[in-house]
Amino acid sequence: xxxxxxxxxxxxxxxxxxxxxxxxxxxxxxxxxxxxxxxxxxxxxxxxxxxxxxxxxxxxxxxxxxxxxxxxxxxxxxxxxxxxxxxxxxxxxxxxxxxxxxxxxxxxxxxxxxxxxxxxxxxxxxxxxxxxxxxxxxxxxxxxxxxxxxxxxxxxxxxxxxxxxxxxxxxxxxxxxxxxxxxxxxxxxxxxxxxxxxxxxxxxxxxxxxxxxxxxxxxxxxxxxxxxxxxxxxxxxxxxxxxxxxxxxxxxxxxxxxxxxxxxxxxxxxxxxxxxxxxxxxxxxxxxxxxxxxxxxxxxxxxxxxxxxxxxxxxxxxxxxxxxxxxxxxxxxxxxxxxxxxxxxxxxxxxxx
Amino acid sequence: xxxxxxxxxxxxxxxxxxxxxxxxxxxxxxxxxxxxxxxxxxxxxxxxxxxxxxxxxxxxxxxxxxxxxxxxxxxxxxxxxxxxxxxxxxxxxxxxxxxxxxxxxxxxxxxxxxxxxxxxxxxxxxxxxxxxxxxxxxxxxxxxxxxxxxxxxxxxxxxxxxxxxxxxxxxxxxxxxxxxxxxxxxxxxxxxxxxxxxxxxxxxxxxxxxxxxxxxxxxxxxxxxxxxxxxxxxxxxxxxxxxxxxxxxxxxxxxxxxxxxxxxxxxxxxxxxxxxxxxxxxxxxxxxxxxxxxxxxxxxxxxxxxxxxxxxxxxxxxxxxxxxxxxxxxxx
Numbered sequence: 076x077x078x079x080x081x082x083x084x085x086x087x088x089x090x091x092x093x094x095x096x097x098x099x100x101x102x103x104x105x106x107x108x109x110x111x112x113x114x115x116x117x118x119x120x121x122x123x124x125x126x127x128x129x130x131x132x133x134x135x136x137x138x139x140x141x142x143x144x145x146x147x148x149x150x151x152x153x154x155x156x157x158x159x160x161x162x163x164x165x166x167x168x169x170x171x172x173x174x175x176x177x178x179x180x181x182x183x184x185x186x187x188x189x190x191x192x193x194x195x196x197x198x199x200x201x202x203x204x205x206x207x208x209x210x211x212x213x214x215x216x217x218x219x220x221x222x223x224x225x226x227x228x229x230x231x232x233x234x235x236x237x238x239x240x241x242x243x244x245x246x247x248x249x250x251x252x253x254x255x256x257x258x259x260x261x262x263x264x265x266x267x268x269x270x271x272x273x274x275x276x277x278x279x280x281x282x283x284x285x286x287x288x289x290x291x292x293x294x295x296x297x298x299x300x301x302x303x304x305x306x307x308x309x310x311x312x313x314x315x316x317x318x319x320x321x322x323x324x325x326x327x328x329x330x331x332x333x334x335x336x337x338x339x340x341x342x343x344x345x346x347x348x349x350x351x352x353x354x355x356x357x358x359x360x361x362x363x364x365x366x367x368x369x370x371x372x373x374x375x376x377x378x379x380x381x382x383x384x385x386x387x388x389x390x391x392x393x394x395x396x397x398x399x400x401x402x403x404x405x406x407x408x409x410x411x412x413x414x415x416x417x418x419x420x421x422x423x424x425x426x427x428x
Numbered sequence: 429x430x431x432x433x434x435x436x437x438x439x440x441x442x443x444x445x446x447x448x449x450x451x452x453x454x455x456x457x458x459x460x461x462x463x464x465x466x467x468x469x470x471x472x473x474x475x476x477x478x479x480x481x482x483x484x485x486x487x488x489x490x491x492x493x494x495x496x497x498x499x500x501x502x503x504x505x506x507x508x509x510x511x512x513x514x515x516x517x518x519x520x521x522x523x524x525x526x527x528x529x530x531x532x533x534x535x536x537x538x539x540x541x542x543x544x545x546x547x548x549x550x551x552x553x554x555x556x557x558x559x560x561x562x563x564x565x566x567x568x569x570x571x572x573x574x575x576x577x578x579x580x581x582x583x584x585x586x587x588x589x590x591x592x593x594x595x596x597x598x599x600x601x602x603x604x605x606x607x608x609x610x611x612x613x614x615x616x617x618x619x620x621x622x623x624x625x626x627x628x629x630x631x632x633x634x635x636x637x638x639x640x641x642x643x644x645x646x647x648x649x650x651x652x653x654x655x656x657x658x659x660x661x662x663x664x665x666x667x668x669x670x671x672x673x674x675x676x677x678x679x680x681x682x683x684x685x686x687x688x689x690x691x692x693x694x695x696x697x698x699x700x701x702x703x704x705x706x707x708x709x710x711x712x713x714x715x716x717x718x719x720x721x722x723x724x725x726x727x728x729x730x731x732x733x734x735x736x737x738x739x740x741x742x743x744x745x746x747x748x749x750x751x752x753x754x755x756x757x758x759x760x
Contacts, residue, residue, distance in 0.1 A: 123731070200539055254600060254722035263730035317598030318731055337543055337592040340511070 092291065097226035099290040099297050101360045104229055106280035106301040108357040109183055110134075112190050113277050114309045116330045117402065122270035123318035125261030127310040129270050130277065134302060137278025140413045144285050145294050147419035156285040157368075163419055170371060175411055176286060177368035182408065183280065184361030185386055186401045188212060190331055191354040193394045198328035199347065209390035213383045216359040220379050225363055229356055239349045240304075243335075246342045247315060255314040262322055273402075278302070279409030286368070308334075327398055362386070454504040455512040457483070457569045458561055459545075460554040461493065461531055462519030470496035471554050473561045473569070474504065483569055485558040493527075493534055510538060513545040514573040515561075516591060517608060520551040523622060523630035536591055543592035546577055548606040549622040549630060557608060560616045577606075580618055584643035584652045585636040587621045587717075599739070601719035602626060604642065607633055623715035626740055631713035634706070641699075641706045644668060645679060645718055658698040659689035672723035675742075678749045679703065679718075686756060696754040703750050711744045720746070 081089065118133055119126035144156060153159035156176075161169040192208045195201050201208065219225050260267060284297050312334055313321070324330050335346035366379040389397060460471040469489050476482045488499030501508045516535060522528055535541055550557050563572035580586040587604040594603040604621035611617050621634040621642070634642065637656070643649040645668045653662045665684040670677070681703065685695060710717055721739050728734040 198539065250596070252596075252722065254725055257726045258728045258730045258734055260730040263732050316596060317600060319598045320596065337596065339544060340542070 094223060094226070095288050095290040097223070097230040098287040099284065100230040100233055101226040101356075102283050102287060102364070103297060103301050104233075104353065105180075105183060105283060105357045105360050105364075107304055108187055108353050109280040110277055110301055110305040111308060112186065112331070113274060113405075114305055115312070115334070116190070116327055118270050118274035118277065119309060119312060119321055120325055120330050121262075121266050121273060121322070123261035123266070123321040124256055124258060124313050125267060125270070126321065127256055127306075127313045128259075129261075129267065129274070130306055130309040133271065133274035133276075134278035134306075136275055136413070137281055137409070138298075138302075140409075140416045141278070141281045141285070141298060143416040143420050144282060144412075147416065148285060154288045156282070159419060160415065172415060173368045173371055175408075175415075176283070177365045179408060179412070180283070180361045180365030180368060181382060181386070182401060182405055184358050184365065184382075185389055185397075186405065187354050187357045187361065188386055188390065189394060189398050189401060190327065191351065191358070192390060193327045193398070194331045194350070196328075197326070197394070198332040205394050206387070206390050209387050212355060212358065213387050216355065216362060217380055217383050219359045220363050222363075225356075225359055229360070232352075232356075236349060236352065239345060243338070243342060243346050243349065244311065246338060247311060250337065251311070251314040252317075253314070255317060256310075258318065261318055266322075273406065276406055276409045279405075279412065282409070282412050283364075286364070327394070358386075452506050453509040454486075454506045455509050457512060457573065458515040458517060458558060459510065459513055459535070460517040460519075460550075460558055461496075461522060461535075462554050463522045463525065463527060464519075466491070468493050468496040469554065470500045471558050472500055472504070472508065473558050474508075475569070477505070481567070483562065485555060487555065493531055510535075510541045510545075512570055513542040514570050514577070515548055515608075516545045517548045517550055517554065517557060518605075519554060520549055520630065523549045523605070523624070525629060526627065528624075528629040529627050532591070532594070536595055541591070543590065543595070545591050546606055547589045547591060547594060547603070548608040548618070550608045550610075552610040556610050556613070557616065560610055560614055562614070576618065581643075582649070582652075584640035584649035585619050586639060587643065588648055589621075597719075599626070599734075600716075600721035600725055602715045602717055604634065604639070604715065604717045605630075623710060623713040623717065625714035628714065631715060632709065634709065637702070638706045638709065641703055642710075642717060644683075645670075645681065645703065645706075656690075656695075656698040656702055658694060661685050661690060661695050661699070670718055670720065670723070672720050672746075675746055676749065677720055677746045678751070679707070680751045680753070682753045682755075684755045692754045692756045695756070696752045699754065700750050700752045703752065704748070707748055707750070711746070711748075714740060714744055716743050 114126070114130050118130055122129045148156060148159040151159055151162045153162055157169055157173060160172045188209060191212060192205050195208055196203065196205055203211065219228070281298050281301065284294060289297065315337070316333065324333050335343045338346060362379050362382050366375070366382055370378060454474045456472040456474050458473040462469045467489055468491070469487065470493070471485055471487045473483055473485055476484045486500055486503050488496050488503055490496035490499050518528065518531070522531065532547070536543065561569060563569045565572050565575055577586070581588055586606045589603055589605045597603060603624050605624060606618055607620040607622050609617045619636045621639045622630050623632050623634060625631045637654060640649065640652055640654050644652070644663070644666050647668055650666050651664055653660060663683055663685045667682045669680040681699065683699065690698065716739070720743065724737070724739060724742070725734050728737065
């Protein structure tokens with residue numbers, strides 16, 4: 076067996092490339108969990124059988140913003156969004172963008188935590204309350220907040236999670252019916268408008284991919300997995316359940332658990348575990364990456380724990396009210412990122428070398 | 429890093445689960461619902477959890493379904509749980525009433541209900557039916573019922589009437605439920621089907637042979653032995669294609685069989701006659717068990733337009749073309 080010996084510099088480069096891959100994987104997980112949650116809880120319950128194409132339409136603004144930002148970052152030779160803002164808008168601009176990204180990561184984490192806790196307390200049915208379940212989840216999450224290990228752990232588990240998803244998809248295959256895609260417009264005109272209004276920022280989490288250096292394959296490849304996985308799952312949901320059943324579920328727990336509700340018990344448990352793992356890792360990643368943005372290039376080791384405490388305190392608010400508030404904010408907050416995208420594209424200030 | 433993953437997995441597996449052990453729950457294997465003169469009756473068949481084994485029947489009454497179910501919960505020795513439900517039995521009177529659909533939805537809406545439970549209809553007293561539910565094979569009633577239902581479904585004499593399948597039909601298809609009857613005090617008979625027509629409920633029954641032909645048309649059964657008027661046919665392989673063109677429905681049944689008394693032409697004629705009879709019965713009952721609504725809905729842009737069509741009135745008036753192609757084993 077031939078043994079390759081790397082120099083110290085080569086070893087460092089390989090480790091950095093690996094870390095970039097792991098970081099991309101981590102952010103892709105956050106994006107996928109966010110888009111799936113929004114699709115299941117905001118878009119499909121409103122537009123029913125139209126969800127399979129409405130999801131794609133709702134992704135267009137986010138994809139356009141992502142494209143604009145990619146172009147802007149490439150045009151000034153930066154590697155990340157923060158770097159591009161620093162080059163084009165100066166230190167003040169970079170601080171604002173970091174603040175915005177940090178808050179968006181936190182909101183995303185709060186949303187995933189609320190969804191996970193509600194699915195367990197109201198859906199599956201557990202002995203704990205909303206707050207105690209949140210404490211348990213966040214307590215486990217802070218144990219995982221190792222700077223490099225969390226991203227590497229997610230990267231290691233990616234194939235296992237994907238395999239589990241494929242097995243569950245295979246079990247669901249027997250339940251697919253082509254007439255589930257009909258009627259094409261679902262409940263009709265006003266419902267589609269409501270779905271568009273609720274879901275037009277569906278693809279905003281893709282912008283988070285720009286906060287890390289691109290890995291092998293580039294930014295386009297990084298965005299394809301969350302987009303196609305989310306759209307594929309949405310289409311599968313429409314093929315399995317008729318329109319009249321999709322629009323009947325309106326509660327948060329009901330919409331989250333519907334995909335696995337009709338599976339046999341063992342498969343349903345596997346699906347719940349996969350969803351739980353994905354949500355949990357997303358929450359931990361949002362805490363870590365949100366803290367990194369809010370640190371503003373300083374090293375504040377206590378910040379992730381403080382943010383975890385803040386998320387736990389938020390769970391003292393009743394779940395329904397909290398969910399409404401979070402979804403309301405998340406519908407409009409990413410618009411600010413889109414505005415930054417336009418500023419970066421339009422602004423002709425020469426990038427500093 | 430490895431430690432983090434292990435802690436993570438331990439936390440996920442050990443945290444957040446319900447702490448109630450299995451021996452502190454009464455798992456209902458069968459649930460029976462009936463209504464007579466406004467009085468709801470719920471009956472459940474649960475293990476007795478005695479050393480000697482055995483099962484017991486709980487019963488409760490109430491002014492509404494919720495009251496009857498609450499009464500059942502109160503009379504159970506431990507907390508009732510429907511996560512192991514195998515049979516959901518409705519009385520004939522309830523199945524024909526306007527409360528049938530809401531009763532099915534009420535049971536399905538309970539978070540722990542096993543959605544793979546099979547829906548049945550009986551004309552016999554519910555207590556007698558419940559008491560006759562004893563394990564025929566093995567030690568557990570649930571396993572015995574699983575085996576019995578699977579065997580009869582493979583023969584095609586009963587439909588696949590799972591709660592999950594029926595809920596996912598929506599307004600595009602109508603279910604056929606399993607007919608369950610008491611042969612004597614201790615023996616139950618599961619054979620044939622009860623046709624359901626949407627909110628109107630049960631509208632008539634199908635015999636075992638009619639159920640076999642329906643199962644062939646639905647594609648649920650490919651191998652079976654059917655007794656027709658003209659003779660017995662052993663089917664080795666079958667396929668069916670349905671289509672809908674305006675007001676004209678077409679059934680193309682392709683069958684490979686062997687029959688001691690019938691030629692290929694004879695078998696094809698006999699099958700065509702019997703299939704037409706079954707389709708006539710379904711149309712008369714307004715039961716779209718073949719799911720032609722799934723074809724019709726593709727022509728509508730939105731749900732409002734589909735509702736305007738009122739498929740319940742269109743379906744019984746469809747013209748049917750039935751084509752049966754029989755290939756005997758010798759020809760093959």
